[in-house]
Amino acid sequence: MSTPPSLASGPEGPHALRPLLATVLDALSAGARARGGALPRGGPEAVAARMRDAVGDVLPEEGDPGALHTVVRALAETAADPAEPLCTAHLHCPPLAVATAADLAASTLNPSLDSWDQAPGASELEALVTGALAREVFGGGGAEGASPPRRTTPATRTAPFLSTTPTARTTPFPSTTPTPTALITTGGSEANQLALLLAREAHGAGVRLVHGANAHHSLPRAAWLLGLAEPVVVPAPAGVLDPAALDEALTALPGPHLVAATAGTTDAGLIDPLPEIAELCAAHGARLHVDAAYGGGLLFSDRYRERLSGLDAADTVTLDLHKLGWQPVAAGLLAVRDPRDLAVLHHRADYLNADDDTEAGLPDLLGRSLRTSRRPDVLKIAVTLKALGRSGLGRLVEHVCDRAGEFAALVHGHPAFELYDPPTISTVLFRPAHASDDAVAAVRRRLLTDGRAVLGRARIDGRLWLKTTLLNPHTRPDDLAALLKLVEGNTPG
Numbered sequence: 001m002s003t004p005p006s007l008a009s010g011p012e013g014p015h016a017l018r019p020l021l022a023t024v025l026d027a028l029s030a031g032a033r034a035r036g037g038a039l040p041r042g043g044p045e046a047v048a049a050r051m052r053d054a055v056g057d058v059l060p061e062e063g064d065p066g067a068l069h070t071v072v073r074a075l076a077e078t079a080a081d082p083a084e085p086l087c088t089a090h091l092h093c094p095p096l097a098v099a100t101a102a103d104l105a106a107s108t109l110n111p112s113l114d115s116w117d118q119a120p121g122a123s124e125l126e127a128l129v130t131g132a133l134a135r136e137v138f139g140g141g142g143a144e145g146a147s148p149p150r151r152t153t154p155a156t157r158t159a160p161f162l163s164t165t166p167t168a169r170t171t172p173f174p175s176t177t178p179t180p181t182a183l184i185t186t187g188g189s190e191a192n193q194l195a196l197l198l199a200r201e202a203h204g205a206g207v208r209l210v211h212g213a214n215a216h217h218s219l220p221r222a223a224w225l226l227g228l229a230e231p232v233v234v235p236a237p238a239g240v241l242d243p244a245a246l247d248e249a250l251t252a253l254p255g256p257h258l259v260a261a262t263a264g265t266t267d268a269g270l271i272d273p274l275p276e277i278a279e280l281c282a283a284h285g286a287r288l289h290v291d292a293a294y295g296g297g298l299l300f301s302d303r304y305r306e307r308l309s310g311l312d313a314a315d316t317v318t319l320d321l322h323k324l325g326w327q328p329v330a331a332g333l334l335a336v337r338d339p340r341d342l343a344v345l346h347h348r349a350d351y352l353n354a355d356d357d358t359e360a361g362l363p364d365l366l367g368r369s370l371r372t373s374r375r376p377d378v379l380k381i382a383v384t385l386k387a388l389g390r391s392g393l394g395r396l397v398e399h400v401c402d403r404a405g406e407f408a409a410l411v412h413g414h415p416a417f418e419l420y421d422p423p424t425i426s427t428v429l430f431r432p433a434h435a436s437d438d439a440v441a442a443v444r445r446r447l448l449t450d451g452r453a454v455l456g457r458a459r460i461d462g463r464l465w466l467k468t469t470l471l472n473p474h475t476r477p478d479d480l481a482a483l484l485k486l487v488e489g490n491t492p493g
Contacts, residue, residue: 008107008108008110009108009109009110013108017108020068023068023069023072024068024069024072026069027068027069027070027072027073027076028072028073028076030073030076030077031072031073031074031075031076031077031078031079032076032077032081034073034076034077035076035077035078035079035081035451036451037084037086037451037452038080038081038084038085038086038087038451038452038453038454039079039080039081039084039087039448039451039454040077040078040079040451041449041450041451042449042451043448043449047078050074050077050078051074051075051078054070054071054073054074054077055070055071055074080092080454081094082094082471082472083472083474084454084472085472085474085475085476085479085480085483086452086453086454086479086482086483086486087453087454087472088453088454088455088456088467088468088469088470088471088472088483089454089455089456089467089468089469090454090456090469091266091293091294091320091323091324091469091471092323092469092471093322093323093324093325093326093327093471093472094326094471094472094474095322095326095327095328096326096327096384096388098383098384098387098388099326099327099328099380099381099383099384100328100380101383102379102380102382102383102384103328103379103380105379106375106376106377106379106380107375109376110375111375111376112373112374112375113126113184113365113368113369113374113375113376114352114365114366114371114372114373114374115352115353115365115366116362116363116365117362119365119376122376122378122379123363123365125376125378125379125382126184126368126376126378128382129378129381129382129385130181130182130183130184130333130378131179131180131181131182132385133182133319133333133335134179134180134181134182134335134336135180136299137180137182137296137299137311137312137314137317137319137335138180138312138317138335138337139180139312178338178339178340179339180335180336180337180338180339181335181336181339181342182319182333182334182335182336183333183334183336183342183368183369184332184333184368184369184374184377184378185330185332185333185334185369186330186332187293187320187322187329187330187331187332188216188218188291188293188318188320188323188332189216189218189221189222190332190334191291191293191318191319191320191332191333191334192216192218192219192222192260192289192291192293192318193218193222193225193226194316194334194370195222195260195289195316195318195334196209196219196222196223196226196228196258196289197222197226197344197370198315198316198336198341198342198344199258199287199289199315199316200226200228201341201344202287202341202344203256203258203287204256205227205228206229206256207228207256207257207258207287208228208229208231208232208253208254208255208256208257208258209223209228209229209231209232209258209260210231210232210234210246210249210250210253210257210258210259210260210286211231211232211233211234211241211259211260211261211262212233212234212235212236212240212241212242212246212260212261212262212272213233213234213235213236213241214236214239214240214241214262214265214267214270214272215233215260215262215291216262216265216266216291216293219231219260219291232249232253234246234249236272239265239267239268239270239421239460240262240265240270240271240272240273241261241262241272241273241277243273243276243277243280246259246277246280247280247284250280250284250286251284255284255285255286256285256286256287257281257284257285257286257287258286258287258288258289259277259280259281259286259287259288259289260289260290260291261274261277261288261289261290261291261314262290262291262292263290263291263292263294263295263296263298263308263311264291264292264293264294264295264296264324264424264425265294266294267427267429267458267459267460267467268420268421268424268427268429268458268460268467269294269295269423269424269425269426269427269469270424271295271307271308271424271425273310274290274308274309274310274311274313275309275310275313276310277310278310278313278314281313282313287315288313288314288315289314289315289316289317289318290311290314290316290317290318291318292308292311292317292318292319293318293319293320293323293332294320294323294324294425295307295308295324295425296308296311296317296318296319296320296321296324297321297323297324297325297393297397298324298397298401298425299311300390300393300394300396300397301393301394301397301398301401302394303394303398304397304398304401304425307424307425314337315336315337315338315341316334316335316336316337316341317334317335318332318333318334318335319332319333319334319335320332320333321333321381321384323471324397324400324425324426324471325381325384325393326384326396326471326473327377327380327381327384328380330377331377331380331381342367342368343367345366345367345368345369345370346364346366346367347366347367348366349366349372352365352366352372353365353366396473399473400426400470400471400472400473400475401423401425401426403426403470403475403477403480404423404425404426404427404428404468404470405422405423406477406480407428407468407470407480407484408422408423408428408430410480410481410484411428411430411484414484414488415433416432416433416488416491417430417431417432417433417484417487417488418430418431418432418433420460420465426469426470426471427467427468427469427470428467428468428470429458429460429465429466429467430465430466430468431463431464431465431466432487432488432491435491435492437463437464439491439492440457440464440465440466441457441464442492443466443487443490443491443492444457444466446490447486447487447490452486453483453486453487455467455468455487456468456469466487468483
């Protein structure tokens with residue numbers, strides 16, 4: 001009888017993992033060398049053929065002892081590596097080594113956050129981390145006196161919201177105000193969907209989503225999925241939601257309303273005028289959700305967090321730390337001002353949260369997500385927050401934002417290029433001067449096919465722009481100059 005394969009956890013787990021980790025690291029290194037740049041050369045057909053050749057028979061009759069090295073090397077060779085300085089297309093960050101190492105521990109121990117007896121420590125860790133991040137969103141933070149006014153919880157859910165005086169990070173919530181919390185999600189899309197679900201359950205199926213033309217596609221998609229009416233789209237003529245148009249929409253439409261604002265648009269990284277939007281929501285008795293999946297990372301920076309002024313007036317806020325938080329996917333959160341809103345998520349399954357177990361003190365985890373099995377994504381977040389602290393994360397945020405400003409200045413000073421606008425966060429839009437949209441699209445695809453650079457694309461004001469989203473804190477000014485030279489040299493004349 002053959003010996004069963006080794007397990008990752010248990011007394012022998014570390015011994016079994018150690019040589020396998022060496023194999024993985026060697027395969028990652030070999031694959032990166034073979035790739036030789038930001039992404040593999042040759043385009044989709046060549047990459048697919050390379051992967052097919054490397055993997056061969058996916059389910060052979062007899063196992064292959066070299067499978068770990070073979071498949072990991074093939075994946076590394078055919079990857080678009082966000083740690084490469086010229087891989088700048090998307091909100092796709094290079095993960096921190098410490099976060100990745102913590103994620104290995106999560107995979108090894110394999111807790112599932114659907115019942116306490118599967119994840120005793122992880123459930124408490126999740127409560128600690130989500131509480132701390134919710135306080136960052138709703139309870140002030142950053143430089144002393146820099147936090148914007150915080151809205152109090154209304155007496156009823158449709159009552160106008162009142163403003164209070166600014167509170168510093170260390171000011172506790174009034175005893176009458178429920179303590180904010182957050183839910184771990186798979187990313188911004190799930191968080192936005194949950195925000196709409198909570199609004200529907202709080203205000204009824206007639207709640208109407210109102211969002212800017214600049215909003216993320218997951219918001220109208222969530223409205224469709226939840227059976228809500230067609231969303232009302234408010235113009236965003238300058239790339240951000242227009243408060244005057246929002247006021248008109250809220251005045252003309254019967255309520256209840258859910259206004260969704262954006263802090264960090266996908267195309268240009270712009271932030272809606274949150275204070276004005278919050279005031280309008282208060283005046284109209286509307287619920288406010290802010291999709292800060294991208295921009296939420298600014299909370300860690302004392303220098304840039306003021307760009308999120310008004311965020312703490314929201315009822316719910318989407319965060320996504322696998323963007324401006326340097327976490328491996330997935331690391332999303334939905335911060336919730338009033339945890340009583342989460343009562344609608346309560347669900348009972350006798351084998352997971354029997355009444356007598358709950359009454360005996362075992363925590364009930366089913367109301368923390370719409371998912372049942374959940375891996376402990378909180379572990380890598382907790383380790384990162386603890387290892388780097390606010391100042392360490394803030395420096396990373398400031399570095400990429402500053403580097404984006406430098407790249408924008410480089411583009412602006414170059415006669416061969418046109419800059420869309422100075423960056424608000426770390427996204428820079430630019431295009432070759434006098435080039436047609438077809439030429440802009442062609443240069444991007446040429447660089448992708450050659451494996452030399454990964455640039456995004458954004459269509460704004462009827463024109464196509466190249467997009468760089470700078471999330472790599474190791475990117476140097478020389479890398480940015482090389483990127484610009486590469487685009488210039490490959491633009492059709």
